């Protein structure tokens with residue numbers, strides 16, 4: 001089992017987060033946008049044209065967002081480095097893949113933190129079991145991540161996290 005990269009590398013992504021999600025009125029975005037629609041601030045080079053002033057321009061949601069490495073994985077591993085600009089037909093497939101992989105990567109980050117806690121054996125074993133289930137072998141398409149055992153592990157995570165409370169060190 002090999003853990004994927006769990007921090008974002010936008011230089012190897014096709015700006016999927018700037019396309020995949022909707023911006024709703026109640027959220028921290030200055031404009032409304034539908035899912036699967038490129039943000040108007042996104043440049044042709046996949047860079048944000050207002051990156052240096054996201055917060056003052058009302059895009060705090062972009063500052064707070066992290067794909068936990070799912071974006072570059074989708075772009076490079078599942079789509080071989082192709083982009084939705086090279087082939088617009090790829091857009092809904094790439095964005096769906098991001099929406100599937102991001103929660104998995106976020107779950108792996110939580111499990112990584114859990115693994116560093118002084119857990120009793122049964123919880124350490126559960127932590128390793130969930131991590132393993134979320135890292136399907138030789139995954140090459142989004143379908144590998146929608147398999148029942150992967151999604152089942154994701155559903156089990158909140159219950160597992162509740163069991164960690166007695167072992168978590170309070171932060172200062």
Ligand code: SF4
Pocket residue numbers: 017018019039040041042043047048049050051059062
């Ligand atoms: S404002 Fe910039 S970072 Fe936010 S979605 Fe648009 S292009 Fe992406």
